[in-house]
Amino acid sequence: MHYTRKGDMYLGTLTRAVRNVSRRKMRTFLVIIALGFSMAIMISIPAGVISNQEATQSLSENYKNTINNMQEEINKTSTLIEVSASSRRGMFSGAPSGMPFPRFGQEETFINATVVDEISTIVGVKDVVPFLEVSSEETTEETMSTPRGSFTISRPVYTITGVCLKSTLIDSYSILATNVIDGRNLVEGDSGVIVISLNLSDYYGVYVGDKIEVYDETFKVVGIYNSTTRTVHMNITDVQRITDNVGNVSRLDVYAQDISYVDNIAEVIEAAYPELYVTTYEDRLANLERTQEMYETTLATSESTLSQMQTVAFQEISIAIVATSLIVLFMMLYTVRERTKEIGILKAIGFSNWNVMNQFMLEGILLSTMAGAVGAVIGIIGAPVISSLLLPSASSVNLNPFSTSRGFSGQTVNFGTALSQSVTATADPQTLLLGFGAMLLLGAIGSLYPAWRAARTSPMEALRYE
Amino acid sequence: MSNVVLETENLEKVYAIGRRKINALSDVNLRVNKGDFAAIMGPSGSGKTTLLNLLGCLDRPTNGKVILDDVDVTRVPEKTLWKFRRHKIGFIFQTFNLLPYLSAIENVELPMEGTKKPKSERRKRAHELLEIVGLSTRKEHKPPRLSAGEQQRVAIARALANNPTILLADEPTGNLDVKTSFEIVRLLSKLNIIQGTTIVMVTHDSNVASRAGRILFLSDGKLLNREKKGMHLLKGDLTCPHCHKPIQPDHAFCPRCGKKVE
Numbered sequence: 001m002h003y004t005r006k007g008d009m010y011l012g013t014l015t016r017a018v019r020n021v022s023r024r025k026m027r028t029f030l031v032i033i034a035l036g037f038s039m040a041i042m043i044s045i046p047a048g049v050i051s052n053q054e055a056t057q058s059l060s061e062n063y064k065n066t067i068n069n070m071q072e073e074i075n076k077t078s079t080l081i082e083v084s085a086s087s088r089r090g091m092f093s094g095a096p097s098g099m100p101f102p103r104f105g106q107e108e109t110f111i112n113a114t115v116v117d118e119i120s121t122i123v124g125v126k127d128v129v130p131f132l133e134v135s136s137e138e139t140t141e142e143t144m145s146t147p148r149g150s151f152t153i154s155r156p157v158y159t160i161t162g163v164c165l166k167s168t169l170i171d172s173y174s175i176l177a178t179n180v181i182d183g184r185n186l187v188e189g190d191s192g193v194i195v196i197s198l199n200l201s202d203y204y205g206v207y208v209g210d211k212i213e214v215y216d217e218t219f220k221v222v223g224i225y226n227s228t229t230r231t232v233h234m235n236i237t238d239v240q241r242i243t244d245n246v247g248n249v250s251r252l253d254v255y256a257q258d259i260s261y262v263d264n265i266a267e268v269i270e271a272a273y274p275e276l277y278v279t280t281y282e283d284r285l286a287n288l289e290r291t292q293e294m295y296e297t298t299l300a301t302s303e304s305t306l307s308q309m310q311t312v313a314f315q316e317i318s319i320a321i322v323a324t325s326l327i328v329l330f331m332m333l334y335t336v337r338e339r340t341k342e343i344g345i346l347k348a349i350g351f352s353n354w355n356v357m358n359q360f361m362l363e364g365i366l367l368s369t370m371a372g373a374v375g376a377v378i379g380i381i382g383a384p385v386i387s388s389l390l391l392p393s394a395s396s397v398n399l400n401p402f403s404t405s406r407g408f409s410g411q412t413v414n415f416g417t418a419l420s421q422s423v424t425a426t427a428d429p430q431t432l433l434l435g436f437g438a439m440l441l442l443g444a445i446g447s448l449y450p451a452w453r454a455a456r457t458s459p460m461e462a463l464r465y466e
Numbered sequence: 467m468s469n470v471v472l473e474t475e476n477l478e479k480v481y482a483i484g485r486r487k488i489n490a491l492s493d494v495n496l497r498v499n500k501g502d503f504a505a506i507m508g509p510s511g512s513g514k515t516t517l518l519n520l521l522g523c524l525d526r527p528t529n530g531k532v533i534l535d536d537v538d539v540t541r542v543p544e545k546t547l548w549k550f551r552r553h554k555i556g557f558i559f560q561t562f563n564l565l566p567y568l569s570a571i572e573n574v575e576l577p578m579e580g581t582k583k584p585k586s587e588r589r590k591r592a593h594e595l596l597e598i599v600g601l602s603t604r605k606e607h608k609p610p611r612l613s614a615g616e617q618q619r620v621a622i623a624r625a626l627a628n629n630p631t632i633l634l635a636d637e638p639t640g641n642l643d644v645k646t647s648f649e650i651v652r653l654l655s656k657l658n659i660i661q662g663t664t665i666v667m668v669t670h671d672s673n674v675a676s677r678a679g680r681i682l683f684l685s686d687g688k689l690l691n692r693e694k695k696g697m698h699l700l701k702g703d704l705t706c707p708h709c710h711k712p713i714q715p716d717h718a719f720c721p722r723c724g725k726k727v728e
Contacts, residue, residue, distance in 0.1 A: 012579040349577040350552025460524040
């Protein structure tokens, strides 16, 4: 019967919606803030869950890589028998993270160098590589917190590792520091020179070419290698001399001619030197299995925490969704009631039910659009705080990291670093967009009933309303 | 073609208040011809507003017919009745009922929203209407900044926006002082005479009613069988748009300046 210009119609409806929303400034402001916080919750919580999911995944990958690396190293050293004067010196002995030092209160014990020659004569032994590991004289005081209280302990600043610099051994086995990033490594015949770890270089501020005093003797730094431990590598004879340990070693790496000799050699050493600790390929494999078990327990705990977090997140997002819809619903119901007369006027001058419904729907959506923008800003700024307040504490996923320190070629392998760092929730653009879309949808849903009620109002009844 | 634009047949409206039934209107037979200016008079509670609401498609009768432009609107479904309100009827209320947050010109444009007229044409038409009601200089003012008489003029302009078949005025002077009431009725008379607008006005004021062409009486919901002729026009109601001197309705040219009277 009649044509309409819909674009113009919507423009007029939008203009009126904007004027209506802006003429009640305080109410609009309060509703936008309330809805904005709802939206911020809707985007911060998923952001928190996603960040923790990523952290757990990263933890899992980190563990898997470490286990694979360990497996590879163990496989490479199938002919190696480790002999040490104390139990901690063995590979994968389960020493606490980042502690390349003797346990506190434990005296450093040594093996007489003559043992090296004796072990060399055992049938099947190819080479014996001696090491001498001694703690630095200099100590540092550290405060440790335990459930029973905190106390101060003093611990050595670094460890000195003396290595045998025979070229036949250096060339055949991985006994020197790896990952030299500056200067050079030790070579046969070196004396009075050292290679230090990056951590120690940073600690003392010494670089290649600088001199450093170790046990009252001056050494020249010839190389720096990348490591998080504080270690000094030097010729074993230098260590023996400066620490008055001539003729002593602390650890031996015994290499068999092939794997068939390993058990026999280990048995002979254990029989001849019951005070020494002997570790073979099989022991190391058993250690690896224990490590894997720990890894699986850690991962299971973190996954269970994540699942708990997801449940809580689901509940909180549901509450936020219901709250948003209710805020819009009550606000729009109030608006419709307040503007009943206006509805009557619009209908009396020829507005259809659909036009009236559009008017109120658009106002609800306009409010939620503004709230969405405010919520996005609050979400971007406040996601870390909101998610940490509303989700189960991220520290519950922050499991005790465990590590093996040593051992291969002076490298330290750390576990559990992924979640030992605090997880920071950041709302990514996709989450923001989804949150914004959800806000518009909830605005539309919340306005639907009030707008329908407005449209159904009888014009005559509405005009009488005061 | 029939000259009747609005007709009612045995119109009846019964309100139920609890178990009581109140006959607001009974057996009302009314006929309004094109170009009529009819005033319906009656005391408070006689059913004037009820009748106007039924004529204006704002309410449904209990029985009877309302025939508007040859269509029985009582049979038109509620969801399409808005088309009649938009295109056939112009409503003027006692309390003006303007939207306070829209300017005068925006209020006048409002009924044209959603029609086939483009925005520029709607604005032009609204401007013309405000000129007709003598408010072209106050078009950007919002209702709270206009006087009662000015607000009613805006409401009249709004009612004329879609060129309706009939203008329904419910106590248009009810909230105005005597002088302003006179101006408003004079404006309605001019519209009726110059533009040929058909008007049905409800009032309880005999002075106001006397300015209409026909005066009908409603009492206890019944249209009385006596109809009077009003004075319709007073001296000075019609003036030449060019020289502003009084003219008669049948003058095609101004007797003073000789120019054509639209």
